[in-house]
Amino acid sequence: MSRSFLSILVFLIMTLGHAQENLVADVKVQGAKRTKTSFIKKIIRLQSGMVLDSTIILEDMERLKRLPAISHAYFQVFSADDKGRHNVFYNIEENFTLIPFANLFSSSNDDFAFRIGLQEFNLLGRNITLGGFYQHDVFNSYGISVRAPYLFSNKLGLAITYQDFTTQEPVFFDNTTADYRYNNKGFEVLGLYEFNFQNRIELGFSLFTEDYSYLSGATNEQVPQALNVDKHLFKLIYEFNDLEYFYQYLEGFRSQLNFQYVGSSDTSLPEFLIGFNDFTYFHRIGQKGNWANRLRLGLASNVETPFAPFTVDNNLNIRGVGNTIDRGTGAIVFNTEYRHTLVDKNWFVLQGNVFVDGGSWRNPGGGFGDFADSQNIRIYPGVGVRFIHKKIFNAIFRIDYGYGITRDASRGVVFGIGQYF
Template sequence: MKQIIYLCLFLLPCLVYAQKQQVDRITFKGLKKVDESLLRRLIKTEVASPYDSLKVATDVERFNRLPAIAKATASIAEVDNGAIEVTYDIVENFTIIPGIRISEANDGSFAFRLSVFEFNFLGQSQIVGGFYQRDVFNSYGAYWEAPFLFTNKLGLGVNYIKDVTFEPIYFDTTTLNYKKDRAGAEIYGLYEIDFHNKAELGINIFKEQYVANETEIDATFPNNLEASKIAVRAEYETNFLDIDYQYVSGFRNLLDARYINGGEGLLDDSFIGVNTTEYFKRIGSKGNWASRLQLGFASFNESDFAPFTVDNQFNLRGAGNDIARGTSFIFINTEYRHTLLERGWFVLQGNAFVDGGTLREARQPLDNLVSGDALEVYSGAGVRFIHKRIFNAVIRLDYGVGLGASQNSGLVFGIGQYF
C-alpha cells in the first residue's frame, strides 16, 4: 500500500506539470500553394491553451482530407519555460487536375468527357472548374465551391450544367431512343456540423426535355416531353475515413435527398433519395479492401422515364451503357486493391472486384428488387496508375464480365478510384 502511495506522490507533480504545459507557438512547414491562414482557421489547437494531443491528431486528420494536402504530420518541441511548439509538416498535392472519361454512346458512336478542375483555388481549398462532354450531343458545365467562404464551418457553392444525352427509354415491348436535354443552375450552402458530419442544402432551377430521336414514332408513345422544374436538395455526410496516400480505412455515409416540383404526367413531381455507404479496411501492409452499398428510391413509379440506370461508369463494371432503367435500386460493389509497385511518387495497384445490383422496373412493386430476373452480377479485374503528389491522380482500367444470366462485358476507363 505504501508503495502505491509513494508512486502516486511521485507522479502527481508530473501530471500537474503536463497539465500546465501551454502551446506557445504553432508553425507550418512545406506550404507552397496552400494559404496558411486557411489552416489556422481549421485547426482546433490554439496558442496559449493547454497542449492536447487529441486535438493535434484531429488537426492532422482534417488536413489529410483536404484535396491540396497529400500528407500531413505533426511534431512537438519544448521551448522556453516548458511551453510547447506544435509544428505541422505539410506535403502538398498538385491540384489542377484534368479529367477524361471515354465510352461508347448508346448509338454505338464514340463518347467522351473532358474536364479540368482546380481544387485549391486561391489557396483556400476552393473548387473551380468545368467539363465538356460529347455523348451524341454536346454537354457542358461550370462549378465553383468554397466550403470555408464565410467561416471554418460555413461555405457556398454554385454551378450551371447543360447535360444533353442520348438515352434509351424501355417501354413494355419497345425501346425508343430520346434526346434528353436538362439545363439549369444550382446554389447551395455547406455547413460542417463537427469534424465527422457535414450537410448541404441547395436549390436547383432547371428545364428538362425529352425528344424522340426516331424519324417515325407510333402515336402511342410520347414524342416530346418538357417541364420547368425546381428541386430542393439536402445532403448529409458522415465521414470517419483515415487516408494515407493510396490507402483508406474507415467508413463514410452519404445521404442525398431531393424533392422535384414543376412536372406533370410522365415527368411528374417526385421525391428521389440515394444513400451511399462505403467501408474500407487495410489488409496487411499493401492491401486495401473497399466496399460500397448504394440504395435508391424514387416516389413516382408509373413513368417509363425512370431516373435510375444500370451502366458501366457508376454502377456495374462490364454492364455497358444504360442497359436498364428503374425507380429503385440496390447496388453493391466490393474490391480488393493491392499495391504491386511503389517507387517514390508512383504506385501501381491491381484490383479484383465483384459488382452486383438490382433495379425495380417502372410500375412494379418494391419486391421486384429481390426478383431473380432483376439481379445483375459482374466480376473482373483492373489496374490503377497512381501519382501520390497529385490529388485524385488515379488512372483506372477495369474489365468486367457478366455472371449467370448476364452476358455483357466491357472495359471501363476513367480518372479516380471507382469509389
C-alpha cells in the same frame, strides 16, 4: 505514421512537464507553398494558448489530409520554454491541384465520344474548387462549377453549378427501346455547413429545364415523343465521415444520404421524391492491401414511367454491364473489391484489384418483390488496375474488366478517372 504511434508520442511529450500544465505556445505550418497558411490556421482546431491535446492534433491531421491540396500531413512537438509550453509544427505535403482531364468512351450508338475539362482544387490557396468541362457524346454539353466549403467561416461555405448537358438516352417500355435526345439546362446553389469533424450537410435548390425529343426506335401512344418542362429541385445531403487517409489507402466508415424533391411547372406531371444512401467501408490489410466496400440503397416515387431515375450503367454501379441498359424506381447495389499495391515509388503507385459488383432494381410501378426477380439481378466479378500519381490530386487512371454471371449477362472494359468508389 499511424494514429496509435502518434498518440503515444504526444502522450509522452505531454507527460514531460510532470505537474506543470502543457500549453501550446504557437502552432507553426511548414511545407505550405500554394496553400495559404492563414487558411490552414483558420480550419484547424489547435490554437495558441490551448492545452496540448493529442486528440485535437490527430483530428487536425485527418482534416488536413482530406483537403484536395494536401497529400499527407504530420506533426512535431518541441518544448518552447521551461514553463511547460510547446511549439507544435504542422507539416504538410502538397498536391498539384490544377488538373486537366480527358475521358474517351463510346456513346450509346457506339460513336466516338469524349469529355475534356480543367479543374483547380486550391484556388487562391483556400481549398476552393473551380472547374469546367466540355463533352461531345453525339451532342455537345458543357458545365462550370465553383465550390468553396470554407468561404464564410471554418464551417460555412457555398457551391454553385451551371450546366447545359445533352445526351442520347435509351428509354425502356413494353419490352422495347427508343432513343431520345435528352437536354438538362440549369443551375444549382448549395449551402455547405460542417457541424464538426465527422458530420456535414449540404442544402440548396436548382432550377432547370428538361427536354426529351424522340430520335428513333419503338413508340407508344402513352409515351410522349417530345417533352419540355421547367422544373425545380430541393436537395439535402448529409454526410458522416470517419475515414482515415494515408496516401492511396483508406480506413474507416462513411455514410452519405442524398434526398431530393422535384417539382414541375407542368401540373400534369406528378411531384417526385428520390433518396439514396451510400454506405462505404474501408479496411487496411497488411502493408499493401485495402478492402473497399460500397452499399447503395435507393428509392424514388414509384411512378410508372420510362424515364425512371435509377439506371444500370457501367460508369455508375456495375462494371461491364453496358451503358444505361435499364432503369428503375428503386436500387440495391453492392460493390466490394480488394486493392493491392504492386509498385509504390516516391510519386507513382501501380495498384491491382479484384472485385464483385452486384445489384437489383425495382421496375417503374412495380413492387418490392422486383428486387428478388432474377431478371433484375446482376452480378459481375472482374479485375482491374490503377495507375496513381501520388503528388497530383485524384490522379488515378483506372481500367476494369467485368464479366457477368447472371441471366443474359454481358462483359466489358470500363475506363475512368479516380477510384470507382
